[in-house]
Every structure is written in C-alpha cells, then in structure tokens.
Amino acid sequence: MATESNPDESRNLIQTTRVLVIGLAIVIVVLGLALIMVGIGQSLIQTAVLPERVNALANSDDECVVCHKRTTPGIVEQYGHSTMAAAEVACQNCHEVKADYPGSVAHEGTYVLGSPTTAMCEKCHTTEVAQFNQSRHSLPAYIAMWGVDGLQEQHSENFEDLLAMYEAIPEGSFNPDQMRNALFVIEGPDVTRFACQDCHNVGRPNLDGSIGQCQKCHLRHEFSLEQARKPETCNHCHIGPDHPQWEIYQESPHGIAYATGGHNWHWEAEAGTLTVQDFPAATCAICHMSGFGTASTTHDVGDRLTWYLFAPISEHRPGWQDNKVRMQAVCQECHNREFIDTFYTDADKLTEAINTWVIESDEIVAPLKEKGLLTAQPFDEPIDFTYFNLWHHWGRTAKFGAWMQGPDYVQWHGAYEILHDMAELRTMTTEKLKQASE
Numbered sequence: 163m164a165t166e167s168n169p170d171e172s173r174n175l176i177q178t179t180r181v182l183v184i185g186l187a188i189v190i191v192v193l194g195l196a197l198i199m200v201g202i203g204q205s206l207i208q209t210a211v212l213p214e215r216v217n218a219l220a221n222s223d224d225e226c227v228v229c230h231k232r233t234t235p236g237i238v239e240q241y242g243h244s245t246m247a248a249a250e251v252a253c254q255n256c257h258e259v260k261a262d263y264p265g266s267v268a269h270e271g272t273y274v275l276g277s278p279t280t281a282m283c284e285k286c287h288t289t290e291v292a293q294f295n296q297s298r299h300s301l302p303a304y305i306a307m308w309g310v311d312g313l314q315e316q317h318s319e320n321f322e323d324l325l326a327m328y329e330a331i332p333e334g335s336f337n338p339d340q341m342r343n344a345l346f347v348i349e350g351p352d353v354t355r356f357a358c359q360d361c362h363n364v365g366r367p368n369l370d371g372s373i374g375q376c377q378k379c380h381l382r383h384e385f386s387l388e389q390a391r392k393p394e395t396c397n398h399c400h401i402g403p404d405h406p407q408w409e410i411y412q413e414s415p416h417g418i419a420y421a422t423g424g425h426n427w428h429w430e431a432e433a434g435t436l437t438v439q440d441f442p443a444a445t446c447a448i449c450h451m452s453g454f455g456t457a458s459t460t461h462d463v464g465d466r467l468t469w470y471l472f473a474p475i476s477e478h479r480p481g482w483q484d485n486k487v488r489m490q491a492v493c494q495e496c497h498n499r500e501f502i503d504t505f506y507t508d509a510d511k512l513t514e515a516i517n518t519w520v521i522e523s524d525e526i527v528a529p530l531k532e533k534g535l536l537t538a539q540p541f542d543e544p545i546d547f548t549y550f551n552l553w554h555h556w557g558r559t560a561k562f563g564a565w566m567q568g569p570d571y572v573q574w575h576g577a578y579e580i581l582h583d584m585a586e587l588r589t590m591t592t593e594k595l596k597q598a599s600e
C-alpha cells in the first residue's frame with residue numbers, strides 16, 4: 163500500500179517534489195520577468211511609434227457631443243481622436259442639413275443626415291471628390307451591377323444627370339461584357355444586397371445627386387490615414403477568385419516586406435509628401451493612389467493604369483501613355499529604369515498571350531453559337547460556367563498576378579486553369595455538335 167511504502171520510495175518522492183517546487187519557482191520568476199519586459203516593450207512601442215493622440219472632444223460642451231457621449235459613446239470616442247476633430251470640424255459639418263435637404267430627418271430641434279453624402283465632404287475636399295468622381299470607383303462601379311437600364315429604373319428622377327456624369331468619365335463607360343449583369347438579375351436582391359452591392363455600392367448615387375461612399379475606405383469616425391492606407395482596406399473588395407489582388411499582394415515581394423516590416427512604416431505621414439523613408443516597399447495605395455516621390459496623390463484609381471485588365475480581351479485605355487508615366491514614376495523611386503522597362507515589356511507580352519487564349523476559347527464555342535446550340539439564357543448550362551471561368555477567373559488572375567508579382571496566380575490559378583477549361587470546352591463543344599447531328 164502506498165502509505166506503508168519503504169523509506170527509499172518516500173525519499174524519492176521528497177526529491178521529486180523538491181525538483182518540482184524549484185522548477186515551478188523558476189518558471190514563475192521567468193514568466194514574471196517576461197511579463198515585465200513585455201510591459202516595458204509595449205510602453206516603449208506606444209511612446210516611440212504611436213504617440214497617443216489626445217481626444218479633442220474630451221471637454222467639449224457641444225450639444226451633439228454631450229448627448230452622444232451617452233447614446234453612442236463609440237462614435238464620439240473615435241471621432242474625438244481624428245485629425246478632423248482636432249481641426250475643429252464638428253458633427254454638424256457632416257451631419258446637419260436644412261429641413262428640405264433630400265434625406266434629412268428631424269432630430270433634436272434640427273435636421274440631420276443619418277448617412278452624410280459625398281456632397282458633405284465636398285464642402286471641404288473638392289479635389290478628392292472630383293478625382294473620385296472621375297474614377298471607376300464612382301458611377302461605373304454601380305452601373306457594373308445594374309447596367310444603364312437598371313440605373314434608369316432605380317433613379318428615374320435624375321437619370322439624365324447621372325447618365326451625363328457617367329458618359330463624361332473618359333474611361334468609365336468601357337463595359338464590354340453584360341454577362342455579370344445577368345448574374346445580378348438571376349440571383350436577385352435578397353442575395354445581391356449582401357454580395358455585389360456590398361462592394362459595388364462604393365459608387366452608388368445618393369438622394370442629393372452626389373455619388374459614392376467615401377466611408378467604404380475611410381471607416382467612420384476615425385478617418386485615419388493609417389487605416390485607409392493599409393492594404394487590408396482594399397481587401398474588403400479586391401479579393402477572391404476573380405480579382406485576387408489582395409492574395410497576389412501577399413505573395414509578392416512588396417507584400418512580404420509589408421507583412422514582415424510594415425509595423426515600422428510611417429502610416430500617419432502627411433499626405434502628398436511620402437518618400438521611400440516612409441515606405442521602403444509598395445502597398446496598394448502607394449502604387450495606385452498616394453503622392454509618392456514625384457507622383458501626386460489621386461483619388462482616381464485609374465490614373466496610373468495602361469490596360470483594361472478586367473475585360474475578357476484587354477485593350478489599352480484612353481490616355482494610357484500618360485498613365486504609364488505616372489505609374490512608372492512610382493516604381494522609379496525604388497527600381498531602376500532598365501528594370502521597369504523590361505518588366506513592362508514582359509507584362510505587356512503576357513497580357514497579349516492571355517488575350518490570344520481567350521480569343522481561342524471564343525473560337526472553340528463559335529460553331530455552337532452559329533448553329534444556335536447554346537440556350538439564349540446565360541448561366542443555365544455547364545458550358546456557360548466553364549466559358550465564363552476561363553476568362554473571368556483564370557484569364558484575369560493570370561494578368562493581375564503578372565502585373566502585381568504573384569507567380570502562383572499566374573501559374574496554378576491562371577495559365578494552368580485556362581488550359582484545363584480550354585480542354586473541357588473542346589470536349590463539351592464536340593459532344594453538343596454530335597448530339598445535334600444525331
């Protein structure tokens with residue numbers, strides 16, 4: 163029995179216990195030290211990298227602030243730490259409107275907009291709003307779901323104005339493919355409310371006639387430059403099998419630099435003045451939006467692009483030579499001329515090679531179209547999906563992967579899948595032709 167064990171055994175037990183107690187003591191001391199060091203480290207990081215911005219609204223006696231501190235404390239807390247609050251921009255500047263303003267609601271003796279529109283931002287940020295309006299993030303994004311007919315249905319009162327704005331965007335109305343609008347209709351509003359619309363409403367017209375939702379990138383109410391500049395912001399929409407810019411970025415050398423060293427970059431540096439000291443590698447915003455080196459800040463995300471890469475068969479954009487100069491000015495802060503020229507020549511060649519494959523896929527199914535062997539309804543038979551995946555997923559992925567340095571997306575999610583779908587299309591076409599002749 164254990165209680166009557168021999169002395170040797172109990173000595174062993176005492177020794178084991180002693181070892182355990184000492185071990186435990188050491189562990190406690192080490193853990194304690196580690197905790198203290200982490201604490202010191204964190205306070206160092208906080209003071210060195212993230213100076214705590216004061217809450218500009220801490221002592222405010224503004225009536226909106228005083229009451230909303232109780233009703234929606236999160237909003238007041240966030241807004242209090244923004245640079246706009248520090249610059250004395252008030253809740254009223256974005257929210258308060260006249261009684262007859264479209265969308266106004268009566269509120270505590272005045273009238274407010276529950277969701278301030280770009281017209282409110284425009285009072286102080288005319289340049290950003292004008293640039294945004296010239297981009298495909300504006301009306302083209304919305305029309306990509308609804309089509310022009312849908313725009314007319316949804317906004318019949320000011321349709322003519324909206325159409326004129328849309329047509330004035332030089333590269334805006336390029337919309338070669340109506341097939342996705344068909345998906346929008348097939349799926350219906352119960353589904354698309356949480357799908358297409360969540361992303362494409364970035365360009366939705368507002369009741370007051372202004373366009374778009376700045377808050378899709380500038381999450382209310384911090385309006386933080388750091389948050390807008392981080393690639394995670396773009397990742398809400400630029401992700402997934404058909405436009406995996408986020409996934410591509412993560413596997414690119416630029417994305418690796420961001421993941422491993424990004425915490426030391428100057429995310430809050432003043433806009434328009436950014437240099438390689440602030441950002442030693444590129445982010446989505448650096449290449450597409452930020453003022454960087456000699457390139458100036460823009461909210462027109464098409465301003466530096468040469469191709470319509472999203473199209474089944476890519477074409478050059480209007481003014482693409484100027485756009486190219488602007489993008490290459492960004493690259494040139496970090497890469498030499500020769501490197502950039504070679505890269506562009508090679509990426510142009512890849513774009514044309516993918517075009518050739520997509521044209522070939524059109525030729526494969528052409529006899530079915532000529533003989534009327536495809537149903538008129540899109541997305542109702544397997545061949546529609548194979549044909550669509552080939553260019554919409556794999557063709558685009560290969561192009562994006564090449565232009566943004568994601569080799570896996572050029573190869574295994576790109577070229578390989580194109581070849582695979584091409585083989586399937588051939589088999590499907592032969593079968594259908596055979597069936598028709600039987």
Ligand code: HEC
Pocket residue numbers: 225226227229230233253254257258267269270272274275276277
């Ligand atoms: C006496 C308290 C009080 C005052 C003063 C007040 N609010 Fe509010 N506000 C509220 C409450 C409570 C709600 C939430 C109502 C709800 O949940 O339906 C609200 C809602 C809102 C909303 C959302 C409205 C919507 O329809 O989505 C906005 C925007 C707003 N307030 C802005 C303001 C602004 C700007 C001011 C100053 C001009 C202000 N509030 C003054 C209490 C107040």
Ligand code: HEC
Pocket residue numbers: 226227230234237238241246251252253254255256257276277278377382383
């Ligand atoms: C720089 C412009 C701006 C300022 C200043 C501003 N807001 Fe807002 N507010 C917005 C935007 C944009 C939205 C988002 C609407 C949306 O997402 O549909 C919003 C939404 C809201 C909402 C509705 C939020 C919800 O989730 O239901 C409330 C309430 C609100 N703001 C209160 C305030 C208060 C109180 C202040 C001042 C402390 C303030 N806002 C300052 C731009 C602003």
Ligand code: HEC
Pocket residue numbers: 245246249251255256278279280282283284285286287376377380385386387
């Ligand atoms: C009444 C004028 C006014 C309105 C309205 C206004 N802003 Fe601002 N905004 C400013 C000022 C002033 C600054 C500069 C703050 C600074 O840099 O010190 C600023 C700065 C910003 C910044 C940069 C923040 C930073 O940290 O540098 C963003 C982003 C921004 N505003 C977005 C918006 C959006 C989006 C809206 C509309 C929902 C809006 N603003 C409405 C005046 C305004």
Ligand code: HEC
Pocket residue numbers: 302303305306307336337338339342343345346349354357358359360361362398399400401402405471472
């Ligand atoms: C996760 C966000 C997201 C969802 C969901 C989404 N899209 Fe898109 N869509 C995008 C992005 C981002 C692009 C831009 C790709 C590019 O330019 O490379 C795009 C591009 C497009 C284009 C090509 C551009 C044009 O104007 O011709 C069309 C058309 C389109 N989407 C329609 C739709 C439809 C219809 C749906 C729903 C059936 C949908 N999208 C769902 C984000 C989304």
Ligand code: HEC
Pocket residue numbers: 280283284287290291294299364374375376377378379380387390391432433434447448451452453459461
């Ligand atoms: C696609 C995302 C996106 C959208 C949509 C967007 N912004 Fe920005 N915004 C950014 C980024 C990124 C920056 C930082 C640019 C940089 O790195 O200098 C920025 C910077 C700003 C600044 C500070 C610029 C400066 O030079 O001081 C203002 C003001 C601003 N945005 C206003 C707006 C307004 C108003 C809208 C709506 C019309 C809007 N933004 C829509 C991403 C966006």
Ligand code: HEC
Pocket residue numbers: 297298299302303304306360361362364378379390391395396397398399400446447450451463464465467
């Ligand atoms: C709310 C969703 C959303 C967010 C967030 C977003 N985008 Fe977009 N973006 C879109 C959609 C939708 C399109 C395609 C519009 C079209 O062509 O119809 C697009 C298109 C683009 C294009 C191609 C424009 C053209 O002319 O073809 C670029 C470049 C781009 N976005 C960059 C960015 C960057 C950089 C960010 C982050 C700072 C960002 N986007 C954040 C939805 C978004």
Ligand code: HEC
Pocket residue numbers: 393396397400407408409411416444445446447449450466467468469470471472473489565566
């Ligand atoms: C190193 C610079 C760089 C970075 C980083 C970068 N891009 Fe790009 N992006 C490019 C270039 C170059 C092109 C192709 C330009 C052309 O057509 O000439 C491109 C193309 C695009 C397009 C395609 C537009 C079309 O025609 O369909 C979108 C959308 C886009 N980028 C969004 C993003 C997003 C989102 C991120 C971050 C997740 C990102 N980019 C990161 C340089 C960059």
Ligand code: HEC
Pocket residue numbers: 415416419438441442443444448449489490492493494495496497502505567
């Ligand atoms: C802010 C600096 C910066 C900018 C701007 C920048 N890059 Fe880079 N780039 C880097 C760094 C850092 C690397 C990683 C270098 C390495 O692989 O050692 C890199 C790597 C690359 C690579 C891979 C090189 C290799 O040897 O595999 C390509 C291709 C590239 N960049 C293209 C571009 C293009 C095109 C642009 C402009 C559209 C651009 N970069 C803009 C910093 C930058």
